[in-house]
Amino acid sequence: MSSILTNNSAMVALQTLKSINSNLGKVQSEISTGKTVETAKDNAAVWAISKVMQSDVKGFAAISDSLALGEATVGVAMNGAGAITDLLTEVKGKIVNAQESNVDRDKIQTDIEALTTQIASIVGAAQFNGLNLLNASGIATEDQTSNILSSLDRASDGTVSSGEIVVARSDLGTNKAELSATVAVVGSATVGGAVAAAGTTINATDATVAITATGTGVEAKGGTAFSLRLIGVDADASSFTPADFTTGTATAASDIVYVGKEGDTAEDIGKGLKAAFDVWAMENGVTEDQLSVTATATGLTASSTLTDATDTIQLAVDVVAPSATEAHKSAGQLAMLDAIDVSTDEGAEAALGAIEGLIQTSIDTAAALGSSARQIKTQSDFVGKLSDLLTSGIGTLVDADMEAASAKLQALQTQQQLGVQALSIANQAPQTILSLFR
Structure with missing residues (x-):
């Protein structure tokens, strides 16, 4: 049955052409944007997952900056502690020299006081961006540690908590304790x-x-x-x-x-x-x-x-x-330095016993800072690799397969041409009805 009011063949051809054009538009979008999932309407679940992962990548980028700052801060303190250890070793040599009674102990004491001043100077200068890990004298107790943001931990329910590397602040100062005035x-x-x-x-x-x-x-x-x-x-x-x-x-x-x-x-x-x-x-x-x-x-x-x-x-x-x-x-943990006086036999003997403890304190501080520096470096390397893996995972979810998209584009362009021709043929079908009336 032929009808001049309803052209079923044309409607089928039109729907087919619309479908081809829709697919062609999607493939062209993939090629131009490089993404197979660009918006939530493309694939809501995959899009949501990718956005969460992208936010994590941004967070880990900030964590990398935090770790870099912490690594520099700990490095400055570690170098300072090493320099102080060297100076304390030099002080020990002076004290050993003072054990002899036929030496100029007053001059040796002057040298020790100069080295003590140098140690105090290093402690005061060993800071990075205002944070000094070698000088905790007089600070509030909650500042006895420095917490470095090291990770973002996402639980299965979606909640996020932060991880931190705790670096203990030391005090290699030579100052004595000071009490606030008029306190009973x-x-x-x-x-x-x-x-x-x-x-x-x-x-x-x-x-x-x-x-x-x-x-x-x-x-x-x-x-x-x-x-x-x-x-x-x-x-x-x-x-x-x-x-x-x-x-x-x-x-x-x-x-x-x-x-x-x-x-x-x-x-x-x-x-x-x-x-x-x-x-x-x-x-x-x-x-x-x-x-x-x-x-x-x-x-x-x-x-x-x-x-x-x-x-x-x-x-x-x-x-x-x-x-x-x-x-x-x-x-300060090195307060005893200011009490050392080798000008007398008793003072020189007491100083020899005291300096070993001071050197060990400095060595322990440098070793602890070294352990923290290694921990920060390891975490920094891990965060960098983790960020790369997350970025790669996001790409696997949303990035377009350009080879497949190119082949699909060629096929859809061919289908589009055939669809146009099919629609043209279907539109000419009613013309055959005129021959019945000749």
């Missing part, structure tokens, strides 16, 4: 327990004082300082000189001070006070035989070779809160 002692004796008077006594045998890092009003948090109070008592007016072993009172802090950090344990506080005591003892000419303090897991143990039972030294740990407007400043 707020607790004493067993720190963290009930406030009690100084009464732990060294008398021929060892004595201990317990330290508890927690407790009402005396928690080891930012700015809280701890001081070791010593009170010499010469009951029989013997040769023992109380003033040599006396520092601090029940209301005022002693010269032996440790400034607490967030999270300090009793052992940390004990070690800090032990280090401060060593500096004080060297400055005041107190030998280990006369008075020795050792840090324990729970506090401090003190001993003395006093033989007269009536001569005693009272021992207590006091807590000193910071003032409302000014924080305490912590001591």
Whole structure:
């Protein structure tokens, strides 16, 4: 049946040509953009996945910058710690020379002081973009570490968390601890327990004082300082000189001070006070035989070779809160350098024992920074490779196969030409009906 109103062949040919043109347009878009999935309408699921992955690639690019900055910062600190170690080794040589009595110790002391000044200068200058990993004196406790953004971790539910490399800040400064002005002692004796008077006594045998890092009003948090109070008592007016072993009172802090950090344990506080005591003892000419303090897991143990039972030294740990407007400043780990004095036999001998510990402190700091630098470098390499793999994965999902697209274009152009011819033939079909009326 033929009809002049409905040309079924033309409609079929038209629909076929429209389909061919649609496919041809898609292939031409793939060739011009290079993508088989350009918008969400092309493939919503693949498009969504690719966009999430692209955001991750952008994030990892920022992480690479963060790691590069961290690597440079740690590198500066590591080089500074190495230079300080070299200078401390030079100081050791000076101290060894001072062990001889027929040398000019005053000139050697001048050299040591110059080297100490140089060490302080390096500590102050070892910063990158304002961050100094060798100088943590006087800073807020939350800044005792430097956190370097190292990764983005995406969970299966889509939530994202950041990973960090924690670099511990060291303090190779030569400064002593500084207490804020006019601050009273707020607790004493067993720190963290009930406030009690100084009464732990060294008398021929060892004595201990317990330290508890927690407790009402005396928690080891930012700015809280701890001081070791010593009170010499010469009951029989013997040769023992109380003033040599006396520092601090029940209301005022002693010269032996440790400034607490967030999270300090009793052992940390004990070690800090032990280090401060060593500096004080060297400055005041107190030998280990006369008075020795050792840090324990729970506090401090003190001993003395006093033989007269009536001569005693009272021992207590006091807590000193910071003032409302000014924080305490912590001591540098190399504070003992300023206390070294080789101008006397006793001073030269004490300095020889002290310098080994200072060198080891510097070596430990440099080694820790080296480990952090290696960790940052490894993570930086991984992030770079991961970013490349993510980019490659995105390309696999959305990039067009140009060889296939080229072949498909040729086929569709041929189909388009044939479709146009088929539609032309179908449009001419009604003309045959006129021959019926001739």
